[in-house]
Each structure stands twice: as structure tokens, then as C-alpha cells.
Amino acid sequence: MQKLLQEIGFTETEAEVYLTLLRIGSSTAGIIARKAGIHRRSVYDATARLSEKGLVGYIVENNRKYFEAVDPENIKKLLEEKQRAFDDILPQLKTKYHGVVEKQETLFFKGKNGLKIIFEDQLKTNKEILIIGASTTAHEIMKYYIYNFNKRRERQNISMRLLYNEIDRKKRSLNNVKIKYLPAEFQNPAAMNIYGDKVAIIHWSQERPFAIVINEKDIAQGYRNYFEMLWRNAKK
DSSP: OOOHHTTTHHHHHHHHHHHHHHHOOOOOHHHHHHHSSEEEEEEHHHHHHHHHHHHHEEETTTTEEEEEEETTTHOOOOOOOHHHHHHHHHHHHHHHHOSSOOOSSSSEEHHHHHHHHHHHHHHHHHHHHEEEEEEEHHHHSSSHHHHHHHHHHHHHTTOOEEEEEGGOOOOOOOTTTTEEEEEEGGGOOOEEEEETTTEEEEEOSSSOOEEEEOOOHHHHHHHHHHHHHHHHHOOO
């Protein structure tokens, strides 16, 4: 749950403090620090930021400040406010984006948030997704996001064909997905996602995942041809 809160904008300390308050109720900074296992100064900093976000309040009794977690429903309202604020500036951002005559054909992304941009682009492209060297690590690194991604992919009726390594063979249940397996010697730490006119080469590292996206029709077609050759020879 803490990791999920971090993914929607909480810092690690903010998430720990908020969850601790939900668990133990109204408490002083000292009690929170002890229960959460973090420094009292960090608790004060986190509660100040959470208070500004409207997620933590406090009362004063006998000259002591007691912090309280606000209803988690407020988190949803906060996210909705951010969404509305972003929607207001999106037209300006798109104008600036489309105003650039020359676009980079190769882009580098790092971290979970960077990889999410790539997966969102796959949904936006709305075409079949081909993956060479599909990684089981992806689900471990971005468990909640990958689950949500597949639900939206299914609603958009976007098909996928995945080529896993034989050593990763196991029962998988995904809608509108076909899976085959390559011999063990094809093991590779990088996966290649082919969609539209793009190829994303993703290194699924637990510590520092990153990806390179090539936006070039001819290169994407070359990788697509390579995929089809492997697909014909792979095992079900």
C-alpha cells in the first residue's frame, strides 16, 4: 500500500506517516516517529506537507499537538484537482509540442514513471503490441500499473503477442493475448516492445529500469519482420 501511495505522489516518509496515523489514530509527532520508525524531524516535515495537501490535520491539547489523518477520500479529490489543473494546460503543451518542426527519433526513459510513459504510448497508438523477450520482472517492478494497463488494453481491444523464454514457461491468463516460447539460448535482459512505428528496448532492472524508444517506421518494420520469423519457429 505504501508503494502505491508513492506512485500517486506521496514521498516515502509521507506515505509512512499517513498510513501510521490511519493505523493508530490521533498521535503526537513522538509517537508517530516511534511507531513508524522514522526521525521526529522527518515526521514534522511530512505532516507539514500532508497538511498543505489537506490530508493531515491536528488539534492542540495541553500545549501538545496531536496529528490526525484526514479521510482517504480526500486523496481522490486531490488527484482529481491535479487532473483538472493539468487538463487546463494540456492544450498549451500540445501546441508547443506540435510546434517543433524536428522531433527526436530516439528517446531515453528511466525509472518506473519513464516506463509508464511508454506503456501509455502503446495504448494511445492503439495497435497490436509485439514483445520479444517478455519479462516476468515487469510484473514485479510495476505490479499495480501493469494490471491496470492490461485492463485498459482489453477494453480497447488491443491484441498482444508475447515471446517468452522457455525458462519462464508457466500458465498465464490474459485476454486477447497469444504466447509462445523461445529456446533458453535466446535469454536476454532486455525486452523489445514493437508497436506502430516504434520499438521500445526495455531493460527491466529492479534497481534502475530504463528504456530506449526508436520512432522510425523502417526500423520498426525490421523488428516486426524479425518477430514474425521468431514467432513461426517458437513453441506454444
